[in-house]
Amino acid sequence: MAKIKKKIRTITVNADKCNGCRTCEVMCSAFHAVPPYSSNNPGRSRIQIITDRLEDIWLPVFAGEYTEAECMGRNKYIIDGKEYRECDSCRASCPARDLFKEPDSGLPLKCDMCDGEDEPICVKWCLVDALSYEEREEEVEEEKPNMTQMEIGLEQFAKKHGLQNVVDTVARMAKKG
Ligand code: SF4
Incomplete structure (x- = not known):
């Protein structure tokens, strides 16, 4: 299979720094409004802050792939003594929950890293640096289009x-x- 150069774009989430201000959700939904910045609705954001105030959990999660299938089981993770609920870190837009679905149409939402911008809008607006962005090039095998x-x-x-x-x-x- 032919090798091609691929741009790898990474957002690193430092959940320890997130304070749950939700600016990223507001700005993401405003950037993706049509026309851009004409409205904001965090329900349409492609980043969601998974919150559990009692556990002091603020976990930024980005919308990933759409899937028709719901997981057969649920796992729990205990990290630094905090228990994360079954689907907390999952990026899928799936039938088991309303997360990462456009509220009116139910269509799946997916993070596009704000294509065309020098860095994603959520990264720009996170004033405590809980989100950071990097780009690098890697040689990979050419994939069939999805x-x-x-x-x-x-x-x-x-x-x-x-x-x-x-x-x-x-x-x-x-x-x-
Ligand atoms: Fe957390 Fe930064 Fe988003 Fe605020 S803008 S909720 S600190 S990731």
């Missing part, structure tokens, strides 16, 4: 409203131009 975000979205709409409804709606929209 389903695009749009294909995943259309598949969800087709499941919810029926494929013919989706096709008719797109055709109507195309006519309007």
Whole structure:
């Protein structure tokens, strides 16, 4: 298989520094609003702060891949004496919970690292440096293309409203131009 250069983009989360201010959620949702910064709704943010005040847990987690399948079991992790609930650090948009789903449509949300910006908006606005960003290049084997975000979205709409409804709606929209 052919080797290609791939840009690896990493956000490091230092949960010990997070104070739960949720600025990152507000700014992420504002940046991804259409048009950008026209509204904010942390429910639409692709970073969520998993919170347990009694355990003093503030854990920033980024939206990852969409999955149709729910895990068969639940694991618990005890780190520094704090018990993290079953799905706390999971990045998936999955059927078991409402996290990382667009609140109105239910479509999955995924962190895109604010493509086109010099660094993700959440990193820029985290004033206590709980989030840091780096880029590096690695040589990797060329992958077959996955389903695009749009294909995943259309598949969800087709499941919810029926494929013919989706096709008719797109055709109507195309006519309007
Ligand atoms: Fe935590 Fe930083 Fe987000 Fe505030 S902006 S909630 S400190 S990660």
